[in-house]
Amino acid sequence: MELRASRRRLLLDGMDHLAQNLDDLRRLAHVLTSRGVQVRFLREQLVFSGEDSPTATLMLATLSALADFERALAGERHGEGVAVARIRGAYRGRARSLTAEQVHRLRAQAAEGVAKAALAREFGVSRETINAGQCPPIAIARSVNTWSRYS
Known part of the structure; x- marks a missing residue:
């Protein structure tokens, strides 16, 4: 961030628009004000210009700590809600692309040596599905043990 003008203002709706946590908020506010930028938070009605009062600094720390706490609580509530939904059977994730019988085929x-790209076209899935785990790993017939050279 490079600011060269002597009188700049940064207007933000709230503190959460500038930083995700208290440390970042303090650091960014300090960096901006040290470069001559006036930082104004509209929702909190706070203004920081570099010659801030101890009260303004306290308000910054208090409000950003509360916002951080609220964010952490929201994350916990979300996790609890997902756990309850899983128990209820409402949160199952994405449906499998292949049935168990298709995976077997x-x-x-x-194992017969058919190319993965051809298999992907035949079953209507991507090669990534075959490689990465929508179906369990595919055993490809090889006559050479690749690990023997590392033993």
Whole structure:
């Protein structure tokens, strides 16, 4: 961030628009005001210009600590809600692309040496699905043990 003008103002709706936590907020407010930028938070009705009163500094710390606390509580509540939804069966995630029978056929064809790209086209999924785990790892027939050279 490079600011060269002598009289700049930064207007923000709230403290949460400048930083995610108290440390970042204090650091950014200090950096901006030391460069001659006046930082104004509209919702909190606070103004920081570099010659701040101890009361303004206290308000900055208090309000940003409360915002940090609220954010942490919201995260906890979200996690608890997801856990309850999983128990209830309402939070299941994405449906599998392949059925168990399709995975079995796919593995058999892969063991016969069919290319992964051809398998992906046949089953209507991407190669990433085959490689990365929508179905469990595919055993590809190889006559050479690749680990033997590292033993």
